[in-house]
Amino acid sequence: MSALIEAEDLVRVYATRQGLFGRAVPVRAVDGVSLRVARGETLGIVGESGSGKSTLGRMLLGVDPAQGGVVRFDGAPLPDKGTPAWRALRARLQMVYQDPLAALDRRLPIARQIREPLDIHARGDDAARRARVAELMQSVGLRADQAGRYPHELSGGQRQRVVIARALACAPELLVCDEPVSALDVSIQAQVVNLLRGLRGENGLAMVFISHDLKVVRNLCDRVAVMYLGRIVEEGPVERLFAAPRHPYTRALISSVPDPGQPLKGRIILQGEPPNPAKRPPGCAFYPRCPQASGICRAELPQMRATGQGCRAACHHLDGADPVPQAA
Known part of the structure; x- marks a missing residue:
């Protein structure tokens, strides 16, 4: 299946200041990320807070321009931000934000x-x-009598439906959803996820769904990419990756998904916190927290390798790591 959007070696660096009068320190929020999304496909991007998920989503739309690498949409490089070509293309590329009120x-x-x-x-x-607005409101489950209401007069779920309707107004081909259900309660989350699934089926939308909620990702997405400190460490079809994760970080994430029957079964507790992005460790960024870390992990950055059946992962110990299915 041909790629609708494709990213190659994306890099985004921010300068942060240490202390009130400290010097600016570069932080690589996205560090050499490559991915592709086919037409009609939904790619989930997961990882801890600060892993670069939201920055990557904005880069795919050109809202945050890449400082290295390239984004291609429909086979052509994304135009520079602010140009007439970029503004025209935005009708085909839209975003659903985490906080609908903002x-x-x-x-x-x-x-x-x-x-x-x-x-x-x-x-x-x-x-x-006017007819298109009425059609959009109906398609996302908003009543006609709500058309004149203001955002503060709606519930959180209704506001998110407004954001989705606005994003769909020009019939885009790609929708980037940045934590679209994290601020909603569980019942409303399910409604919005079902709405997105239905709209994808009706309109043939491709989606990039950014979330830290692995159950939602598994329920909605076709493939999933796992990010850690600005890099993708594992990627593959959602059911295969959840059934047999190969990267130690992915195993820990999936083991954290609650199992109502046995909440603590198979739980992997990572020690410590993610490293300071401004002081990335050499080699694999995960090695300070990894139970499999060895000397090569501290010295050499692992590259993505095929692990079979459309999956790939970046780990020096893939050959010796038996894929153990995890409860999800």
């Missing part, structure tokens, strides 16, 4: 905000735009 203008009724992309990209006449 993503919406509190001074405008929701119908006007859903219509805004149609006005920006000059899609149809006034009647067609």
Whole structure:
């Protein structure tokens, strides 16, 4: 299946200041990431907070320009941010944000905000735009009488539906969802996930779904990429990766998913915290917390290797690590 969007060796470095008068220190938020998403496919990106997931999502849209590597959409490099070509392409690339209240203008009724992309990209006449807004509201489960309401008059789940409707206004081909259900309670999370699944089936959407909730990722995604400190450490079809994770970090993540029957069965407790991104250890960044770490892990950065059946991982000890299925 041909790739709709493809990233190759993406790098994004931020400068952070240590202390009030300290010098600027470079932090590699995304460090050599390569991935691809096929048309109609959903790729989940998971990892701890600070692993670079959200930065990577913005880079795929060109909102955060890459300082190294390239993003190709539909076979062509992504235009530079702010150019007319980039603005025109944004009709085909949209984002759903984590905090819907922050993503919406509190001074405008929701119908006007859903219509805004149609006005920006000059899609149809006034009647067609009004009809499209009504269609979008219905498709995401909002009532017609809610069109004149303001964001603060809606629940969190309803606001997220407004954000999704606005993102779908111009019928995009790719939707990047950055933690779209993390701020919602469990019942509303399920509604939004089911909504996204249904919209994907109806519209043939490709999605990049960024989340720390592995159960949601397993329920929604076709493939999953695991990030740790700016790099992808394992990737593969979701059921195969959950059944037999090969990287020690992936094993620990999957073991943390609660099992109602036996909550502590197979739980792997990682020691310590992720390293300071401004002071990355040499070699594998995971080695200070890895139970399999050896001398080569401290000295040499592992490269991604095929592990069979569409899976790949970056670990020096793949040949000696037996894939043990984990409960999820």
